[in-house]
Amino acid sequence: MEYSVHLKNDRFLRALRREPVDCTPVWLMRQAGRYLPEYRATRAQAGSFLAMAMTPELACEVTLQPLRRFDLDAAILFSDILTVPNAMGLGLYFIDGEGPKFERPVRSPADIDRLAVPDMETELRYVMDAVRLIRRELDGSVPLIGFSGSPWTLACYMVEGGGSKEWGRVKALALNEPAAMHKLLGVVTDAVIAYLSAQRAAGAQALQVFDTWGGTLSPSMYREFSLPYLTRIARAMDSGAPARGSTGSPRTGGDSPRTDTGAHTPLILFGKGNAPHLDALFDSGADAIGVDWTVTLEDAARRANGRVALQGNLDPAMLYGSPDAVRAQVRMALDSYRDGNGGSREGHVFNLGHGMSPDMNPEHVAVLVDEVHRYSAR
Amino acid sequence: MEYSVHLKNDRFLRALRREPVDCTPVWLMRQAGRYLPEYRATRAQAGSFLAMAMTPELACEVTLQPLRRFDLDAAILFSDILTVPNAMGLGLYFIDGEGPKFERPVRSPADIDRLAVPDMETELRYVMDAVRLIRRELDGSVPLIGFSGSPWTLACYMVEGGGSKEWGRVKALALNEPAAMHKLLGVVTDAVIAYLSAQRAAGAQALQVFDTWGGTLSPSMYREFSLPYLTRIARAMDSGAPARGSTGSPRTGGDSPRTDTGAHTPLILFGKGNAPHLDALFDSGADAIGVDWTVTLEDAARRANGRVALQGNLDPAMLYGSPDAVRAQVRMALDSYRDGNGGSREGHVFNLGHGMSPDMNPEHVAVLVDEVHRYSAR
Numbered sequence: 001m002e003y004s005v006h007l008k009n010d011r012f013l014r015a016l017r018r019e020p021v022d023c024t025p026v027w028l029m030r031q032a033g034r035y036l037p038e039y040r041a042t043r044a045q046a047g048s049f050l051a052m053a054m055t056p057e058l059a060c061e062v063t064l065q066p067l068r069r070f071d072l073d074a075a076i077l078f079s080d081i082l083t084v085p086n087a088m089g090l091g092l093y094f095i096d097g098e099g100p101k102f103e104r105p106v107r108s109p110a111d112i113d114r115l116a117v118p119d120m121e122t123e124l125r126y127v128m129d130a131v132r133l134i135r136r137e138l139d140g141s142v143p144l145i146g147f148s149g150s151p152w153t154l155a156c157y158m159v160e161g162g163g164s165k166e167w168g169r170v171k172a173l174a175l176n177e178p179a180a181m182h183k184l185l186g187v188v189t190d191a192v193i194a195y196l197s198a199q200r201a202a203g204a205q206a207l208q209v210f211d212t213w214g215g216t217l218s219p220s221m222y223r224e225f226s227l228p229y230l231t232r233i234a235r236a237m238d239s240g241a242p243a244r245g246s247t248g249s250p251r252t253g254g255d256s257p258r259t260d261t262g263a264h265t266p267l268i269l270f271g272k273g274n275a276p277h278l279d280a281l282f283d284s285g286a287d288a289i290g291v292d293w294t295v296t297l298e299d300a301a302r303r304a305n306g307r308v309a310l311q312g313n314l315d316p317a318m319l320y321g322s323p324d325a326v327r328a329q330v331r332m333a334l335d336s337y338r339d340g341n342g343g344s345r346e347g348h349v350f351n352l353g354h355g356m357s358p359d360m361n362p363e364h365v366a367v368l369v370d371e372v373h374r375y376s377a378r
Numbered sequence: 379m380e381y382s383v384h385l386k387n388d389r390f391l392r393a394l395r396r397e398p399v400d401c402t403p404v405w406l407m408r409q410a411g412r413y414l415p416e417y418r419a420t421r422a423q424a425g426s427f428l429a430m431a432m433t434p435e436l437a438c439e440v441t442l443q444p445l446r447r448f449d450l451d452a453a454i455l456f457s458d459i460l461t462v463p464n465a466m467g468l469g470l471y472f473i474d475g476e477g478p479k480f481e482r483p484v485r486s487p488a489d490i491d492r493l494a495v496p497d498m499e500t501e502l503r504y505v506m507d508a509v510r511l512i513r514r515e516l517d518g519s520v521p522l523i524g525f526s527g528s529p530w531t532l533a534c535y536m537v538e539g540g541g542s543k544e545w546g547r548v549k550a551l552a553l554n555e556p557a558a559m560h561k562l563l564g565v566v567t568d569a570v571i572a573y574l575s576a577q578r579a580a581g582a583q584a585l586q587v588f589d590t591w592g593g594t595l596s597p598s599m600y601r602e603f604s605l606p607y608l609t610r611i612a613r614a615m616d617s618g619a620p621a622r623g624s625t626g627s628p629r630t631g632g633d634s635p636r637t638d639t640g641a642h643t644p645l646i647l648f649g650k651g652n653a654p655h656l657d658a659l660f661d662s663g664a665d666a667i668g669v670d671w672t673v674t675l676e677d678a679a680r681r682a683n684g685r686v687a688l689q690g691n692l693d694p695a696m697l698y699g700s701p702d703a704v705r706a707q708v709r710m711a712l713d714s715y716r717d718g719n720g721g722s723r724e725g726h727v728f729n730l731g732h733g734m735s736p737d738m739n740p741e742h743v744a745v746l747v748d749e750v751h752r753y754s755a756r
Contacts, residue, residue, distance in 0.1 A: 175699035321553035
């Protein structure tokens with residue numbers, strides 16, 4: 001590959017390995033988005049959200065936009081969470097203000113039998129091209145995160161045919177036809193593993209799985225229909241022992257910029273509402289667990305006890321507060337992690353507990369990012 | 379008062395006092411609702427949702443409808459959660475498919491200064507008239523539950539002017555103007571206490587507070603902006619020591635129908651997403667805590683350790699499952715409670731973890747109710 005193999009800023013990757021950092025790294029879920037006027041301009045130019053996501057040059061442009069404004073420690077591929085089911089033939093489309101929809105949702109065991117893992121370098125080539133282009137454009141400034149939806153979360157949209165308040169249809173399928181549901185989750189998991197592996201091969205330096213809807217499940221259903229598939233992904237991506245506690249590995253020493261080619265590519269499992277399941281997630285084989293704001297980082301870090309890094313967890317709504325309120329909330333979250341992590345800030349990636357919203361103020365994002373760096377460097 | 383003072387079925391009140399019962403009592407949040415054709419007929423007759431809620435005869439009719447179909451152990455007043463802010467002058471209205479809205483939301487400290495506790499027997503007389511009418515019509519068959527939204531939940535709608543995905547405006551007010559927010563919550567709490575007291579005086583035999591949106595707060599914000607007001611309500615309603623563990627009280631002995639006039643009126647605090655806060659809620663002074671399905675009843679009961687009764691907690695979406703799946707889920711929830719409660723089913727009120735939806739099948743509700751009684755009577 002032709003990319004720079006030296007990262008100018010590797011704070012994010014070091015934090016995922018629980019190594020010392022000069023200050024806590026920060027990125028924000030949905031940091032590329034409608035709250036930025038330059039994003040809205042690119043979106044208007046593209047004509048539609050899907051055209052933007054499926055054109056590598058435009059996906060690259062919006063990926064880089066927040067990095068030009070804010071001192072963020074990672075870029076995240078701009079894409080849609082539903083690219084994989086779309087490539088499986090479900091027919092993704094968007095109606096403004098209504099969120100994503102599928103023309104051909106999965107409703108029966110026969111529908112499930114027809115599903116197959118798509119080819120990553122043909123049907124999802126636009127995603128891999130975007131990853132390659134972004135890596136080139138980033139030129140080693142910060143690492144690039146690739147991502148996928150979790151199997152349960154993708155299955156939610158695939159069965160419902162779009163978003164839902166209750167996810168009644170997919171839960172009914174799980175209850176009434178558990179074997180069919182496991183077959184669906186199995187093929188989706190194979191596709192997610194292929195998708196993440198292809199993004200890694202194309203240049204993604206870290207990977208995140210979004211289990212946005214796992215937290216809507218009861219504990220017994222979560223343990224049956226979400227957790228095992230997250231664990232399978234974590235094991236398959238080989239994000240187990242080598243990355244954790246391996247400060248002595250050839251790739252991880254020193255403070256100077258370092259090569260990352262060939263190193264283990266860390267995996268983050270983010271789950272909204274995953275607090276009841278943290279102990280299982282800590283043992284999943286993932287390098288880091290992303291948590292929302294309904295759990296304190298102190299509690300999560302204490303329970304993790306050094307097994308993984310943690311990512312999170314400010315309530316995105318805190319960005320509606322004044323700059324002073326944002327700073328106070330940032331400090332509280334940083335201190336909460338440190339208090340639960342034996343007094344050390346190592347192993348923490350600062351983030352929100354969920355994605356940003358269109359009506360947020362970019363100036364408050366700058367305040368947040370700067371306060372994370374300033375306060376944690378002390 | 380002219381009502382019958384003998385309850386033919388007092389299972390629900392006995393369970394709230396953690397007394398022995400012949401089987402576990404059950405009622406369902408939003409058991410009166412659009413999933414019933416007879417409800418839709420009354421709604422059409424009324425012309426609007428608000429007209430139905432504000433006409434005691436119609437509110438009484440829809441309250442009683444589910445009891446004619448199902449062997450439920452309690453009735454719950456049919457009303458809207460936002461009657462109190464409406465009586466405070468905010469101008470409640472509904473647009474079909476969009477949920478409730480306020481014409482004059484609370485946006486500034488000056489708006490808050492203008493708020494006052496409404497008079498219950500004038501501005502909210504239609505609610506009290508409905509309670510009196512329902513009590514008369516129930517004729518002692520089952521107890522009637524009165525209810526209110528929690529202060530935080532009411533403040534959410536009052537500040538946003540309607541529902542919200544993120545509650546950014548109300549959280550911003552809490553962050554930026556905490557003194558104003560506490561003033562708002564203070565006057566709303568006074569109003570809620572007056573409202574619940576008036577319902578009790580009118581004949582409600584149990585009371586429930588719905589903290590629907592407390593679970594969207596971080597733990598520190600929950601402890602500041604929701605919990606203290608729930609606790610104040612519980613203490614003010616005097617639902618403390620007298621009801622708990624007082625099996626020797628003159629009102630609670632024996633298996634035969636008994637008088638309830640003048641007895642302590644139990645209070646249930648329900649909170650969606652309240653699992654992280656159960657220990658504090660168990661000490662709030664409430665008689666029972668209602669939980670959603672993201673926590674197991676086994677875990678909740680173990681943590682409660684006899685301090686309170688528990689209400690819950692089936693995922694409402696389970697009603698989309700087949701009758702056999704519904705039965706299996708019911709048995710699992712019943713056993714989960716028993717396992718956490720030292721092998722006893724006492725102190726459990728079966729319910730969903732959230733309200734029912736319009737597209738649910740009434741036949742599945744019958745299956746659920748009958749299975750609760752059948753299985754727990756063994």
